[in-house]
Amino acid sequence: LPRVRIAPSLLAADFARLADSVSRVPNADWLHVDVMDGHFVPNLTVGPVVVAALRHVTSLPLDVHLMVESPESMVEAFARAGANHLTVHVEATHHLDRLLRHIRELGLRAGVALNPGTPVEALDYVVELADLVLVMTVNPGFGGQHFIPQMVRKVEAVRRLLEERQLSCDVEVDGGVDDKTAPALVQAGATVLVAGTFVFKDDDPAGAVTRLRRVSGA
């Protein structure tokens, strides 16, 4: 089995002390940055300016999750800001194939995300263009929501698709991931665990990362 990576989500960190929050998870594999535009999801967060600032305080890969309408208009700005991975939602663009190719041409890892209500079939013609598949395990927009248990079956279906096509794509899960929900997700084939609340609402964020690693057998 591939090794499991832990990606703390800065959405649950203190936005007035982002550098401090980053320094509290030195044992993370990636840092997950949630970009929301108030249209695709009913919340607003940060843009390329903040990604560029984070770039100066960490060498960890910046895993940028774009919850925005028409992400094609923003990928170059996030690439210039120093993002390493750009994940876009299948529901947010009319030209997913072109967009995934463009992200790779910019030299970044391309991610494709599915909302909870979106079937795995949406990946059929684009999965070869992706370096990671993000299965949303809550409806995007907010941290601290309850994990949707039916999404374990979706992770299994994505893993099956990747195996059938012999693709080495990562499967990332995001939303309500903690030490209780992680084991079933890893068992189902997830290779990247995003966790916001579980990591940053803990008094010891690095300890939370370690606990998540341990229950995931990673």
Ligand code: DX5
């Ligand atoms: C939700 C975001 C998540 C969020 C997860 O729309 O995509 O990355 O930070 O937060 P928790 O881990 O608190 O559910």
Ligand code: ZN
């Ligand atoms: Zn996210």
